[in-house]
Structure formats: structure tokens, C-alpha cells
Amino acid sequence: MNKIQEKYKWLHNQYGPQGWWPLVDYQGTNPTKTGNVHGYHPGNYELPKTRDQVYEICIGAILTQSVGWVSVEKALINLKKLNAINPERLMKLSDEKLKNAIKPVGYFNVKARKLRVFTGFFMSLNTKIPNREELLKIWGVGPETADSMLLYAFKVPTFVVDAYTRRIFTRLGYINEKAIYDDIKTLFENNLKPDLKVYQEYHALIVEHAKRFYGKGKDNRKCLLFQETIKGT
DNA sequence: AACCAGGACGTGA
DNA sequence: TCACGTCATGGT
Numbered sequence: 001m002n003k004i005q006e007k008y009k010w011l012h013n014q015y016g017p018q019g020w021w022p023l024v025d026y027q028g029t030n031p032t033k034t035g036n037v038h039g040y041h042p043g044n045y046e047l048p049k050t051r052d053q054v055y056e057i058c059i060g061a062i063l064t065q066s067v068g069w070v071s072v073e074k075a076l077i078n079l080k081k082l083n084a085i086n087p088e089r090l091m092k093l094s095d096e097k098l099k100n101a102i103k104p105v106g107y108f109n110v111k112a113r114k115l116r117v118f119t120g121f122f123m124s125l126n127t128k129i130p131n132r133e134e135l136l137k138i139w140g141v142g143p144e145t146a147d148s149m150l151l152y153a154f155k156v157p158t159f160v161v162d163a164y165t166r167r168i169f170t171r172l173g174y175i176n177e178k179a180i181y182d183d184i185k186t187l188f189e190n191n192l193k194p195d196l197k198v199y200q201e202y203h204a205l206i207v208e209h210a211k212r213f214y215g216k217g218k219d220n221r222k223c224l225l226f227q228e229t230i231k232g233t
Numbered sequence: 234a235a236c237c238a239g240g241a242c243g244t245g246a
Numbered sequence: 247t248c249a250c251g252t253c254a255t256g257g258t
Contacts, residue, residue: 061239062240064238064239064240065239065240065241066237066238066239066240066241066253067238067239067240067254067255067256068237068238068239068256068257069238069239070238070256070257071238071255071256071257072239074256103254103255104255104256105254105255105256106238106253106254106255106256107240107241107252107253107254107255108253108254108255109253109254110241110242110252110253110254111253114241139241139242140240140241140242141241142240142241142242143240143241144239144240144241145240145241148239160239162239162240163238163239163240164239165239203239204239206239207239210239211239215237235258236257236258237256237257237258238255238256238257238258240253241252241253242251242252242253243250243251243252244249244250244251244252245248245249245250246247246248246249246250
């Protein structure tokens with residue numbers, strides 16, 4: 001077992017299945033989770049089931065850019081009340097209603113536009129699964145957003161890298177600070193079997209762990225246990 | 234009361 | 247390419 005696999009094992013043992021990606025209709029709360037948000041469905045890998053759920057994950061991936069999930073959940077609930085977690089119906093919302101609904105996530109002018117651009121693309125898919133290149137061409141969809149959509153909405157085993165991933169594994173010494181997104185992504189994909197569940201859980205576990213122990217400050221000594229799994233390997 | 238959150242884009246060097 | 251400013255609300 002390589003180091004990347006060992007870290008996964010450690011995290012999963014600590015926190016258990018995370019039940020990502022949250023869906024507003026799922027009231028189940030993961031009691032082990034940081035924060036007071038619901039929508040998680042630990043152990044259920046069948047989701048998303050409907051087209052609208054696939055869509056919900058995609059727009060959630062856009063809304064969460066540089067923003068915590070607590071805020072995104074509010075925006076999604078607002079959209080839900082407008083019956084607009086559906087591509088056709090979201091497109092029919094006025095700009096005013098759309099921006100007002102997503103206000104909690106901030107950057108609402110930019111994100112409203114991103115949502116419309118993406119929604120046009122989504123409708124053109126017509127049940128087809130997009131590839132990474134197609135997603136990256138969309139204005140407003142960068143590497144992390146594209147990978148999140150692929151992994152959690154379209155169930156393609158592609159690894160998601162975020163600021164937390166970079167922070168943890170930089171401090172661990174696995175990657176250097178100037179590593180670019182695809183370098184980090186490759187590190188994980190080269191050291192893991194392309195297993196959808198593992199990819200989904202690993203990213204979610206990294207987020208959970210980072211929220212607890214890896215603030216933006218320099219202190220990485222809060223989690224000695226995690227550090228120690230390196231030694232002796 | 235600063236500081237930062239599950240990024241991406243536009244700009245100038 | 248690359249570093250830096252911008253987008254904006256809400257929770258510690």
C-alpha cells in the first residue's frame with residue numbers, strides 16, 4: 001500500500017463514509033460532519049438518480065466556488081422554493097429572481113451568469129455524459145468545478161483537487177507549493193485504482209479533515225496522528 | 234473586527 | 247506563463 005492509499009485508509013477509519021455530494025432533498029445529517037449542514041447520504045452511492053439531481057450537483061459545484069457549503073445550501077433551498085433546480089425552469093427565472101436566490105453565496109452577478117452559461121450546455125447534453133475537455137471550455141467552469149461535476153454528478157472516477165488537498169499534502173511534503181492542479185490530480189490518480197467510491201470519499205474526507213485541522217495559518221501540528229502515518233512507510 | 238470560505242476569470246508584465 | 251486584483255455575502 002502506497003502513502004496515498006494509507007492516508008485514505010486513515011481518513012476513512014477516522015471519519016467514515018461522508019455521503020457526498022449533498023442533495024437538498026436528503027434530510028439525513030451525517031453526525032460526524034463538521035458544520036451544521038444536511039443533505040449528505042453516507043453509504044448511498046446510487047445518487048444522483050434523477051436528471052434534476054445531476055443538475056443540482058452541477059450548479060452546486062459552481063455556487064460553491066470559493067464559498068462554504070452552508071451558504072450554498074441556502075442558495076439551493078431558495079432555488080428549490082422557486083422550483084428552479086431544473087435547467088429549463090432556472091433559465092426562465094428573471095435575472096432579479098435568480099440573483100436574489102443565490103445571494104447568500106456572494107459573487108451573485110458572476111455566478112448568475114455562470115449558471116446560465118452552464119445550464120445552456122447542460123440542456124444541450126440531452127442525457128449524454130460530458131468529458132473533461134468539454135466542461136473546461138465552458139465559461140465559469142475551471143478544473144475543480146469540472147472534476148466535481150464529473151465525479152459526483154456524472155459518476156466518472158476523476159480525482160478532485162481543491163485548496164484543502166493542496167494545503168494538507170503540501171504540509172505533508174508530498175507536493176511542493178507551486179505544483180499546479182493537474183500535477184496534484186495526477187499524483188492521486190497514479191496511486192489509486194480508479195474506484196468511484198474511493199475517489200468520492202477521498203475528496204470528501206480531505207475536506208472534512210482539513211476543516212478540522214488545517215486552517216489557513218501555518219500550524220500543521222494540530223493533527224499529529226495524521227502526520228505519524230507517514231513515518232515508518 | 235478582521236479574516237476567510239469546497240475558484241475562476243481578466244489583466245498586465 | 248504567472249502573479250495579482252476582482253467578484254460579494256455570511257459565518258467564526
